[in-house]
Amino acid sequence: MSLAHGHPYLAIPGPSVIPDAVQRAMHRAAPNIYTGELTQMMPGIIADLKRIARTDAHCAIYIANGHGTWEAALANVISPGDKLLFPATGRFAHGWSEVATRLGAEVEMLDFGKQSAIDPARVAEILAADTHHRIKALPVVFVDTSTGIRNDIKALRKVLDDLDHPALLLADCIASLACDPYEMDAWGVDVTISACQKGLMTPPGLGFIFYNDKADRVRENAGCVTHYWDWRPRTDPAELYRYFDGTAPTHHIFGLRAALDMIHAEGFDNVLARHRTLARALWAAFEAWGKGGPMELNMSDPALRSHAVTSAKIGEDRGDRLRDWCEQKAGVTLGIGLGMAAPGTYAATGYFRVGHMGHINAHMMLGVLAVIQSGMTALDIPFGAGALDAATAICAEA
Numbered sequence: 001m002s003l004a005h006g007h008p009y010l011a012i013p014g015p016s017v018i019p020d021a022v023q024r025a026m027h028r029a030a031p032n033i034y035t036g037e038l039t040q041m042m043p044g045i046i047a048d049l050k051r052i053a054r055t056d057a058h059c060a061i062y063i064a065n066g067h068g069t070w071e072a073a074l075a076n077v078i079s080p081g082d083k084l085l086f087p088a089t090g091r092f093a094h095g096w097s098e099v100a101t102r103l104g105a106e107v108e109m110l111d112f113g114k115q116s117a118i119d120p121a122r123v124a125e126i127l128a129a130d131t132h133h134r135i136k137a138l139p140v141v142f143v144d145t146s147t148g149i150r151n152d153i154k155a156l157r158k159v160l161d162d163l164d165h166p167a168l169l170l171a172d173c174i175a176s177l178a179c180d181p182y183e184m185d186a187w188g189v190d191v192t193i194s195a196c197q198k199g200l201m202t203p204p205g206l207g208f209i210f211y212n213d214k215a216d217r218v219r220e221n222a223g224c225v226t227h228y229w230d231w232r233p234r235t236d237p238a239e240l241y242r243y244f245d246g247t248a249p250t251h252h253i254f255g256l257r258a259a260l261d262m263i264h265a266e267g268f269d270n271v272l273a274r275h276r277t278l279a280r281a282l283w284a285a286f287e288a289w290g291k292g293g294p295m296e297l298n299m300s301d302p303a304l305r306s307h308a309v310t311s312a313k314i315g316e317d318r319g320d321r322l323r324d325w326c327e328q329k330a331g332v333t334l335g336i337g338l339g340m341a342a343p344g345t346y347a348a349t350g351y352f353r354v355g356h357m358g359h360i361n362a363h364m365m366l367g368v369l370a371v372i373q374s375g376m377t378a379l380d381i382p383f384g385a386g387a388l389d390a391a392t393a394i395c396a397e398a
Contacts, residue, residue: 004327058212071099093109325375329378366395
């Protein structure tokens with residue numbers, strides 16, 4: 001017998017839960033892509049995306065997932081042979097660096113492991129030694145989806161400024177945009193990338209790049225830019241066809257418009273506060289479980305944890321067993337331990353992840369936590385008491 005029959009809940013760190021309003025907006029006949037409603041809504045969408053990224057920079061939209069925006073961002077600012085410094089706190093910095101290598105860049109990895117944030121002092125040491133300014137860019141994953149670690153982007157800008165180093169600062173905000181506080185302009189980021197399927201609550205398929213004038217000047221001589229990835233024709237064009245270098249992703253645009261309306265109706269500060277509170281509720285439960293069992297949050301410092309995704313260790317094979325029970329017996333799908341295994345292995349069986357991004361509220365979070373505790377009980381995995389009380393107390397404070 002299974003208790004999973006009913007509406008399933010996807011608690012993986014993206015794609016996130018799609019709101020009914022977004023699905024309704026997408027469930028319509030195909031529109032004209034040359035004139036009319038779709039064309040008229042694009043300036044407002046661009047303006048609202050900039051509000052969320054906290055920027056006055058240019059914005060380009062691609063029909064792509066986050067990996068596509070990795071390539072688009074790099075293609076516009078590097079040439080073959082350029083050197084890039086990639087600080088890593090998980091799998092996704094390595095993934096972005098692999099794209100750079102395929103484009104012909106020389107990559108230097110600075111790996112901080114899977115349980116530590118980027119240390120700006122170590123980055124400063126490498127940049128200080130780069131007296132000839134061979135390093136052209138510092139691509140940083142703000143929140144790594146595999147580890148749940150949130151890095152200090154503002155501190156890295158200070159490093160660049162203190163050393164008067166001209167390298168561009170690029171930030172991957174795929175997992176974090178509209179979930180964790182982010183200030184592109186105030187933090188001095190030159191290029192920000194993101195995608196629609198996490199905090200922006202839209203089915204996968206749209207990628208976003210925000211870039212400032214400094215980055216666009218570098219684009220002038222970029223040797224990797226191609227016709228399709230070129231961001232210039234996509235920025236404030238005269239017609240919809242030019243936004244996407246071809247046929248527009250019509251129904252994704254309708255869905256994104258509905259998602260942005262939901263964010264702004266709630267109030268963006270309230271959206272961030274909701275993510276912060278629900279993340280704290282989850283952490284409180286996990287910490288209580290860990291006092292009497294093997295549960296361990298991957299990032300020990302709460303100040304360095306993302307409000308969008310949490311990675312946890314529960315012991316060899318227990319992660320997969322718990323995930324299987326939660327999905328098959330209770331209808332809750334947890335994220336795999338992506339990037340937490342030894343090199344050459346896709347996922348670690350002793351880890352799992354919880355996505356708490358986008359369209360999520362208290363009953364969703366508390367339901368996930370109750371299911372996880374039920375699974376540990378059923379599988380005889382020991383855990384400390386008081387977890388659900390701790391989580392509900394956090395929610396009650398809101």
